[in-house]
Amino acid sequence: METFNAIAWLPLCAGATIAGLVLAFLAFRRRGAAAGLRVTAWALLPMAAYLTDALQSLWTIGTTAVRFVTGLVFNPSVWAGVALAGLSAVLFVVSGVMRGRKLAGARKKQGGESPQAGAAATATRPAQQATAAAKPQPAVSPKKTSSADDDFSDIEELLKRRGIS
Missing domain, CATH: 1.20.58 (Methane Monooxygenase Hydroxylase; Chain G, domain 1)
Structure with a gap:
């Protein structure tokens, strides 16, 4: 003070x-x-x-x-702490990648996918097919000439709805 x-x-x-x-x-x-x-x-x-x-x-x-x-x-010890935190984050990522590769290699040696992964994949296929069949297909407009005309046709339609032509 x-x-x-x-x-x-x-x-x-x-x-x-x-x-x-x-x-x-x-x-x-x-x-x-x-x-x-x-x-x-x-x-x-x-x-x-x-x-x-x-x-x-x-x-x-x-x-x-x-x-x-x-x-x-301006404190060097703070920057050392930031560097250590960054190194720690990189080591976590690298160890996760290495662990994933190790688990994938163990699955290949056992003869393919694990039973849980195969069951999950087969369970999702019918659900995906059902949702694809339930979606209505959009109506195809007969007058598709080019992308520039398509952009202007939207604008023309909007102007006609507003009574401006």
Whole structure:
């Protein structure tokens, strides 16, 4: 908090508020009352923060966030931890691929697929055939000439429905 107290906050906040009020006056004249009121609202915030002692809280939050981020970015031990986490993820993926190959090789040596895999494949085939037969086939329109004409025909149909032709 020594840095916070070393700054002369009253003149700084008052100057920011005065500059904002000058800009608000210009906004009133050039862009109207709504823009002028909006700029006035923003201009009053620095003095309000100073007078309510919220400025010190905002300073503390800002310095804590900056200290946290710089501690992550510039700390070599943090980057070593990130590297180890990445290596761990790569090793998990590689071991999973190796395990899958090992299991596939064991199935081939046993004489084909496992009984569970074969039963699951035969159970899904009739279900897929039934859903394919249940789906109605879309009607084929007789006038299909080219993709460009097809795009424009949709637009023409929409315009005709709206009474624009």
